[in-house]
Amino acid sequence: MEKAGIPATHICTVTPISKTVGAARIFGAQAIPYPTGDPNLSREKEMARRREIVMGALQLLTEGNRSVSGESNAVFTD
Numbered sequence: 519m520e521k522a523g524i525p526a527t528h529i530c531t532v533t534p535i536s537k538t539v540g541a542a543r544i545f546g547a548q549a550i551p552y553p554t555g556d557p558n559l560s561r562e563k564e565m566a567r568r569r570e571i572v573m574g575a576l577q578l579l580t581e582g583n584r585s586v587s588g589e590s591n592a593v594f595t596d
């Protein structure tokens with residue numbers, strides 16, 4: 519998508535794999551079985567958690583390619 523000029527953030531649980539395939543923006547997710555949430559939370563907390571993950575990924579899009587790790591891929595965890 520990036521090569522086509524469409525910016526994207528990859529929300530994933532295993533960030534090293536995303537790095538090897540060349541994802542430009544990587545946002546670390548919750549856990550492998552539930553990457554965008556946590557079913558052990560109450561309904562209200564679960565919705566807040568989902569929002570945190572999505573908003574973090576969107577923020578990565580708006581802030582450009584800054585990198586936490588100092589590498590070419592921007593990797594963020596919440």
